[in-house]
């Protein structure tokens with residue numbers, strides 16, 4: 506029997522209500538940020554989650570940590586639906602689930618020293634105090650490639666890449682099982698991006714970590730992911746093993762995202778698929794397939810019927826009327 510996944514998300518929905526009226530607020534609509542997505546992540550695995558800005562990928566990461574509350578659905582972590590947990594049970598579980606944010610500067614308190622930033626979660630969760638905590642802070646700084654004397658400095662004294670290393674050390678301080686990496690390298694120079702990704706991979710091997718790695722383009726997640734999920738306007742449109750997704754993508758949106766990745770060899774050429782227009786508003790998404798307003802292969806049925814998210818075999822899932830299930 507296959508082992509239970511570490512994290513399982515079932516039919517997760519997050520609609521942010523839009524209200525009008527000052528004295529009596531009346532709901533007049535909803536932003537359909539996440540609209541019925543399902544996936545799992547196995548222990549020790551990295552699932553890449555990719556899509557354009559506003560597709561709901563960061564909202565998904567925050568829902569998993571319950572930094573925002575879901576409208577409905579299930580988030581099972583180590584066998585328990587965390588949406589059923591009371592605040593004190595959730596506080597305990599937060600130790601196991603950490604997040605690394607996109608902007609390492611904004612996510613670090615500028616008035617705290619690095620030692621206090623990395624040590625604070627240990628105090629909050631009763632893991633270590635005093636000299637023991639300081640020793641552990643020094644160890645963690647060394648693990649992420651910083652020096653122990655950096656503990657006395659403040660975030661503004663560091664470069665973007667170093668600040669992200671501080672963010673990683675803070676996440677590791679509580680020995681988490683899963684880390685949501687929310688665009689952790691998007692704000693960094695390309696040369697520094699590779700260093701931070703390599704660091705995350707090394708830490709994964711050393712500590713058996715599991716990652717949900719969120720990014721807005723497919724080139725960033727290629728190196729680190731085991732499987733990759735592609736999201737468009739609140740829905741998953743394709744999910745597959747990394748090699749399958751990059752070599753034989755089936756969804757037109759995935760193909761368009763892949764065509765935008767530059768090929769380093771000038772002798773090789775790839776036809777660029779240019780998507781017309783912007784991502785439509787999640788307040789009033791298109792009927793049928795949400796991608797139909799930009800899809801080069803749109804058919805009549807696409808405007809009326811939402812394509813089912815089907816299993817095409819070999820752990821490959823696609824939501825497109827051009828693709829038939831083989832189950």
Ligand code: SF4
Nearest residue numbers: 794797800807825826
């Ligand atoms: Fe394009 Fe239709 Fe497939 Fe949507 S369902 S991706 S519009 S072909």
